[in-house]
Amino acid sequence: MTLTDQQREEIGAAANTVRQDSVRMTNAATCGHPGGPMGMADFMSTLFLAHLNLDADNRHDPERDRFILGNGHTCAGLYSLLAQKGLFSRESLLEFRKFGSPLQGHPHRNLDLGIDMSTGSLGNGLSVGVGMALAAKQNGWGTRVYVASSDGESQEGQIWEAATAAAHYGLANLTVMVDFNNIQIDGVMREVMDVLDLREKYAAFGWHAVDVDGHDVDAIDAALCAAKEETTRPSAIICHTTIGKGVSFMEDKAAWHGVAPNDEQAREALAELGA
Amino acid sequence: MLQTMARELAPLHQGDPIKAATREAYGKALLELGEEMPDLCVLDADLSGSTKTKAFGQAYPERFFNCGVAEANMMGIAAGLASMGKTVFASSFAMFATGKAWEQVRQSIAVPEFNVKVAATHAGLTVGEDGKSHQMLEDITLMRVIPGMRVLVPADAVEARLAVKAAAEADGPFYVRLSRASTPVVFGEDYKFEIGKGAVVRDGHDIAIVACGIEVGMALAAAEELAQGGIEARVIAMASVKPIDADLITEAAKDCGCVMTAEEHQVMGGLGSAVAEVLATRAPVPMAFCGMNNEFGQSGDAWDLVSHYGLDGPGLAASARKLVESKNS
Numbered sequence: 001m002t003l004t005d006q007q008r009e010e011i012g013a014a015a016n017t018v019r020q021d022s023v024r025m026t027n028a029a030t031c032g033h034p035g036g037p038m039g040m041a042d043f044m045s046t047l048f049l050a051h052l053n054l055d056a057d058n059r060h061d062p063e064r065d066r067f068i069l070g071n072g073h074t075c076a077g078l079y080s081l082l083a084q085k086g087l088f089s090r091e092s093l094l095e096f097r098k099f100g101s102p103l104q105g106h107p108h109r110n111l112d113l114g115i116d117m118s119t120g121s122l123g124n125g126l127s128v129g130v131g132m133a134l135a136a137k138q139n140g141w142g143t144r145v146y147v148a149s150s151d152g153e154s155q156e157g158q159i160w161e162a163a164t165a166a167a168h169y170g171l172a173n174l175t176v177m178v179d180f181n182n183i184q185i186d187g188v189m190r191e192v193m194d195v196l197d198l199r200e201k202y203a204a205f206g207w208h209a210v211d212v213d214g215h216d217v218d219a220i221d222a223a224l225c226a227a228k229e230e231t232t233r234p235s236a237i238i239c240h241t242t243i244g245k246g247v248s249f250m251e252d253k254a255a256w257h258g259v260a261p262n263d264e265q266a267r268e269a270l271a272e273l274g275a
Numbered sequence: 276m277l278q279t280m281a282r283e284l285a286p287l288h289q290g291d292p293i294k295a296a297t298r299e300a301y302g303k304a305l306l307e308l309g310e311e312m313p314d315l316c317v318l319d320a321d322l323s324g325s326t327k328t329k330a331f332g333q334a335y336p337e338r339f340f341n342c343g344v345a346e347a348n349m350m351g352i353a354a355g356l357a358s359m360g361k362t363v364f365a366s367s368f369a370m371f372a373t374g375k376a377w378e379q380v381r382q383s384i385a386v387p388e389f390n391v392k393v394a395a396t397h398a399g400l401t402v403g404e405d406g407k408s409h410q411m412l413e414d415i416t417l418m419r420v421i422p423g424m425r426v427l428v429p430a431d432a433v434e435a436r437l438a439v440k441a442a443a444e445a446d447g448p449f450y451v452r453l454s455r456a457s458t459p460v461v462f463g464e465d466y467k468f469e470i471g472k473g474a475v476v477r478d479g480h481d482i483a484i485v486a487c488g489i490e491v492g493m494a495l496a497a498a499e500e501l502a503q504g505g506i507e508a509r510v511i512a513m514a515s516v517k518p519i520d521a522d523l524i525t526e527a528a529k530d531c532g533c534v535m536t537a538e539e540h541q542v543m544g545g546l547g548s549a550v551a552e553v554l555a556t557r558a559p560v561p562m563a564f565c566g567m568n569n570e571f572g573q574s575g576d577a578w579d580l581v582s583h584y585g586l587d588g589p590g591l592a593a594s595a596r597k598l599v600e601s602k603n604s
Contacts, residue, residue, distance in 0.1 A: 062359070062360060066358075108386070108387075109358075109386075109387040116358070117354075117358065117383075117387065118382065118383070118386045118387045119382075120382070121378060121382045123347075124351055124378075124379055124382050124383050125351075126351070127347070127348045127349075127350070127351020127352055127354075127355070127379070127383070128351045128352070128354045128355040128358070128383055129355060130348070130351065130352050130355060131351060131352035131353060131354055131355020131356040131357075131358070131359075132355040132356075132358060132359055133355070134340065134352065134355065134356060135316075135355065135356045135358075135359035135360070135361055136359065138316075138337065138338070139359070157347075158347045158348055158351070158379075161345035161347060161348035162348050162351065162352075164343070164345070164348075165342060165343070165345065165348055165352065168343075169340075
């Protein structure tokens, strides 16, 4: 299965909207993490539009797919995609991080909104994905479980406990998508604490593991399709991305991991994104 | 029937009181629940022989997951299973379940309010010879402080079985604290356990002793000794440390004029603190706190340790006499 021209166009548009929303939401909140979701926009949009079986109509169907944002700080992108898929209004995106909003600074489980798991503490998400995938397998459901993670998060030991267990239980219905942008909050990942080759690591842990260009939606789609063909192994898709993708002054800069653009920067960024 | 079960759980010598370990009762309760609840799953972290989850694993292998020596991951898996509608018991030693995996219990289980019961064994000093690395004396504090987490510390095998079943039937997260050592059976077969309720196991009006876990048996022994000296102690078994039975404690404070707590746990933050939080606002009376005072345990015979730290019958009786004297002076 390859993407149709129309799908490719829709994914591209959704990814651009994710980037714009990440700028607008963090600007409105005057805090948050814009760079990560901008870098993840292409693979997240490919997952949400072409693969993840979650929409406004099936949000309470127990057999639908699940998604966990292990790197929960990048939730501006998740919220943007859920709004784009009609799980809640786009207006509410600007309430992100504000008092009384369900769009918390880090995700809090809310099945009405399509948020499957509370995350924010790095390392915890993949283990929960293992539990979800185990339950789906035990129930004989076709549910697929997707977990987003990152190179920085891979420094957490719990990720490797979960990776061990997922392979041990043969969870072919589990896929992790790792945002590998070589940036973490304190700087360059290779300098802070190099996680080395994550494809090799996941493969050594018994996973089906591939590297992809995290901005090539056809390659991402192909990797997600290949994951569905696996029958005994979980799959890891290492998505090589550029933090802040799409805005020249934000790209590849650690400074944009956890700082919101001010009004002027937001205007410039949105202009570059064609808003 | 419960007494019968307790008898089955431990070898008896002629004339001994009936003794059983709460972990044994846990294992049996899981077997019963496995039949009643088809969605029940049990997880362990390579200690299933010791925590007594092994029998469930043999009876229901498709619903038992040994997660290996990886407690943090086990709590995450428990959360994931619960998010899909399962009722989950996750077991290890108290040290690892609540200490090593505290953050996962908070973030992945308590924050989303998942239906996970952390049932940990080998709590407290009575681990004995393994020493301080395994003598978990801070777990009640660690679990009690988490919003929404309920904490049950049964006194004996009878109460443990009932507490495990009550936790299984109630929605949401629980911590159930269980012991390695065999202890005297306190409760009879007519005992009804209720979450949020304590039980008066001996009546008296000179002092109230509120205890949980193995200390309930010790408090009863202390009360016998105190009675010989003319002090009548009311002994309250407070397995439901959270939610606590505030009314029962308040009534006891008003009737007896002083309250002592006893727990196989640090004084800071445990049952004693929970009782004091109630009485400070509702019925302030002189109090004494029996437990570990800002120190770790050590290797040794379980009951020698309980005695060494003043938590056996004579130790509790000595503390109680001082409190009664100060109340009267």
